Amino acid sequence: MDKDIFLTNSLSNKKEKFVPINEKKIGMYVCGPTVYDDPHIGNARPLVVFDILFRVLKCRYGKTPVTYVRNITDVDDKIIKSAQENNTFISDLTRKIIKNFSEDCKFLNCETPSEQPRATDHIDLMIKMISELIKKDFAYENKNHVYFQVNKFNDYGKLSNKKLEDLIAGSRVEISENKKSPEDFVLWKPSIKDEPFWESPWGKGRPGWHLECSAMSKKFLGKKFDIHGGGIDLLFPHHENEIAQSRCANDTEVFANYWIHNAFITISNEKMAKSQGNILKIKDFKDKISGQVLRFALISSHYKQPLDWNDKLLDDCKNTIEKWYTVYLSLKTPSKIPDDILLPLYDDLNTPGYIANLHKLFDKAKNGNDNDKKIFISACNFIGILKETKTEWLNFKRKKSLMTDGDIFKKIELRNKARENKDYKEADKIRDELSNKGVLIEDKDGKTSWKIK
RNA sequence: GGCCACGUGGCGGAAUGGUUACGCAGAGGAUUGCAAAUCCUUCCAUCCCAGUUCGAUUCUGGGCGUGGCCUCCA
Structure with missing residues (x-):
């Protein structure tokens, strides 16, 4: 542009x-x-x-x-x-x-x-x-x-x-x-x-x-x-x-x-400083969270504004990216990002304004065709988000899970048997058990799927 | 003490001289054994006082408040 x-x-x-x-x-x-x-x-x-x-x-x-x-x-x-x-x-x-x-x-x-x-x-x-x-x-x-x-x-x-x-x-x-x-x-x-x-x-x-x-x-x-x-x-x-x-x-x-x-980053509204003992190193996040979530959090406010770092910020960012991956498709070549979408970045690196535009592109992609999706992914990629494939994203979360796929599958089978027998108490017990281990159950269209929280 | 920035809904966070994004949370509904997820609908805001103006959240002045720099720091 x-x-x-x-x-x-x-x-x-x-x-x-x-x-x-x-x-x-x-x-x-x-x-x-x-x-x-x-x-x-x-x-x-x-x-x-x-x-x-x-x-x-x-x-x-x-x-x-x-x-x-x-x-x-x-x-x-x-x-x-x-x-x-x-x-x-x-x-x-x-x-x-x-x-x-x-x-x-x-x-x-x-x-x-x-x-x-x-x-x-x-x-x-x-x-x-x-x-x-x-x-x-x-x-x-x-x-x-x-x-x-x-x-x-x-x-x-x-x-x-x-x-x-x-x-x-x-x-x-x-x-x-x-x-x-x-x-x-x-x-x-x-x-x-x-x-x-x-x-x-x-x-x-x-x-x-x-x-x-x-x-x-x-x-x-x-x-x-x-x-x-x-x-x-x-x-x-x-x-x-x-x-x-x-x-x-x-x-x-x-x-x-x-x-x-x-501007600076604060931690729960306190200045991050050695004397405060609240220095958060980048490497401390590596096992817990994807780098793109960190990156997304860092641009969630304008660079001239102080940015307060807290758990809710990271949760919100993680959930947004999680949601965005539902329309992920891999790109051979990036699509052209529309000028009006790009505009906030040209205006003093207004990253929150750009992110708002990404939300709008997402809504379009969600109900639209592959081309809409490609534009959305390209726009995310432009600021370094959704660069890893959906598989990579899921695998990263998978590593954090305590259960193997086989274990999860068995539990789901047990639960579905209980549901067939209308033993909902048992079914819910199994679901809670899985939930405590970070596995989320979703019953959709008669089928049960799961994902890592 | 000097200089500077900021004060927007429950929270985060943009923009704007006239209709105030976007996300999260909340409410209602669809769906569900119940959930989750998803979808639809929806509530809620511009620190205070004056001035300029037909009209200010936006411009000007004052006040109050918060934070930063003036020393190593990203």
Whole structure:
């Protein structure tokens, strides 16, 4: 569909029409994981949200022009700390978490980004960028540290709508004797003891947190690109600092044109945080629930709204998908999704609006012909739902059952004999028994069928 | 303290200057030995106050409330 796409841009805090720099070369950079711990459902939200934006962009501009870069930050204080706590080598930790991360992405039906660069593969580019910043007098060295001097960059605070005075007045910024000013942030710092290090003009050390995104976005997307995304918490200071570094190093007026931020997930209305002890990891769901249910739950509210995670949400999502599978048929080629159905996604990724349209398509498919069904399935597939076959879906549920098919069959036979003898008490007893084991009985048109709850 | 977002029926959740989606739950009915499933029908909402307007839930201002960011965080 070639209608306009609209996105809420954090730079203006308004919904804007998306106008790419070059329609034939669209660039999107999304902040990926810092690999110090297994991904949780909070991490899953941007994964799914930007996966859908990736699909929408490809739908509008074609597959080849869209480049989606999602970095992996594999050098960071949190990683060092986590490795120490777990008594493991940093490389073993990051390797393991990266593997888990990529499995979780698959579980959530996310498409693979065009590029997934790692910070540790790009230290040379970061060093180059720091040198550039020092040369241009935006950064200074002091005692093997290099800092970005924030007050040299006039547009600092524009993205997060913060005034420099307020930041300093709040004085919650890290004070350090090495800094000229408390709001300055570190570009390079020395490594002590057995911390990982790289050789640099400022001694053995490692890069500051924000630098990898500046260096790697430049490598893969250029000095200027279209979309930069991530969780709302990254707005400040991470993205603000990225803008400062990149624009000063690259002599540009623009870093990314559109900044997209997704809101947080809460657990039963409480913030999900380690201190609350309510972190839900993605892998904890794997045995219980299909990835597409998780995915569906994650897009059940608009990405700018906080999303509350609870059992009812998952139940509702599971039941909806269960219902939708009743009209499932496998597709050789996807059908064209009608423009008016697709429209909500073009309007700032309105996934709940799109889901409402799916319900309407379902109603049509239910009473309609194969073509209606194909359109419905295609529309589901577009957002990564109903990708697994009906058999796969049923098998997943089957695995959770405590009974074998033979056992169930025998019980049903017994029950039907009891029903023939009008011994309904016995029949109902057997039905309850099965129900307690997760097997649901349905008598329809004189036949008895069963399914896993 | 500074900045920002949000407040829609029992719940979740869109949209909109005039008739307020969609899902779940509820009610009634069909069906059933009873259920389940399915189908049909149906009830229920825009935080408060003022302003603009022929008309506001939607725009503006004020109030109240909730949440977020300002420090690691998706």
